[in-house]
Amino acid sequence: MKKLLVEKNILTVAFVLFAAALFAMVPDVAHAQNAGSSLLTDVTNLLTGSLGTVVGLGISLFGLWVWLAQQSSWGILILIAGAAITAFPGLYKGMTDGFKSAFSSSGAQGKVAQ
Numbered sequence: 001m002k003k004l005l006v007e008k009n010i011l012t013v014a015f016v017l018f019a020a021a022l023f024a025m026v027p028d029v030a031h032a033q034n035a036g037s038s039l040l041t042d043v044t045n046l047l048t049g050s051l052g053t054v055v056g057l058g059i060s061l062f063g064l065w066v067w068l069a070q071q072s073s074w075g076i077l078i079l080i081a082g083a084a085i086t087a088f089p090g091l092y093k094g095m096t097d098g099f100k101s102a103f104s105s106s107g108a109q110g111k112v113a114q
Contacts, residue, residue, distance in 0.1 A: 056086030
């Protein structure tokens with residue numbers, strides 16, 4: 001019984017320290033959005049260009065080869081993954097535009113208050 005109480009106390013202290021560390025990181029998370037937005041823009045531009053289309057087509061062709069030449073059902077999954085990579089930028093743009101319009105109509109500004 002005493003061992004159980006000691007374990008509970010250790011877990012409680014660990015949880016409190018973890019929560020304190022999370023609250024200490026909150027201001028840094030607000031600044032991370034600004035730093036992460038440029039990376040997200042770069043990755044989106046990379047995928048929406050011809051390079052993303054070529055990579056998706058290459059993966060799809062590899063999946064087709066695995067499915068037909070090697071008679072493996074994994075080829076179908078690779079083929080679908082290549083098609084998803086090719087379609088991802090358009091789907092992502094559509095979803096983000098939809099979320100932006102939904103949140104702007106509700107009064108959200110799109111920036112983190114500091």
